[in-house]
Amino acid sequence: QALQHRNFWLIAVAFALTVMGISATLLHQISFLRDRGVSAAAASWMLGATAGIGVLGKLGFGALLGRFEQRRVIMWCFALQALGVLCLMSPTNRLTLALYVLLYGFAMGGNATLQATVIGECFGRLHYGSIAGRMSPIIVLAQALGIPLAGAIRDTFGSYVPAFIVIVLGSCVAVGCIARLDPEARPGKA
Secondary structure: OHHHOHHHHHHHHHHHHHHHHHHHHHHHHHHHHHHOOOOHHHHHHHHHHHHHHHHHHHHHHHHHHOOOOHHHHHHHHHHHHHHHHHHHHOOOOHHHHHHHHHHHHHHHHHHHHHHHHHHHHHHOOOOHHHHHHHHHHHHHHHHHHHHHHHHHHHHHHOOOHHHHHHHHHHHHHHHHHHHOOOOOOOOOOO
């Protein structure tokens, strides 16, 4: 029943797009920054800082779920991911790089937490494992494809900027998917 439900596919597409962007951004950010003249050591520190802020994002978005409607929290998370990538693409200076680390790291950390909770909200807890298990291959495949696709775009255009634009657009589509969720319309509900 879940596979035939619109919510299943909206969640799957939204999180597939965002994790595709996360994997591509994290893997390629050092090369991107090196192309922009940032030292290898500084670029590596930024990657570590982004991951560190991600831990705070898990906690922060978990706390936000207790205060605000879930769909809005997820949409803010995806919007922050897009904004973070826009900061990364902006002219490289300490301010834009710090904003990238803070915004993107925080949103990236919330992504996995929010994926789990929205499945529970839309489908209940009884069959959570089965539904999440069927969604997982879609999301994991997208995550795996994000890295070579971003590299191919960079090789084609000679810059990572077009790849990052695609990532920003993917996050925007993900926001639209989550906006269309109807948590009240559960499969099997009369």
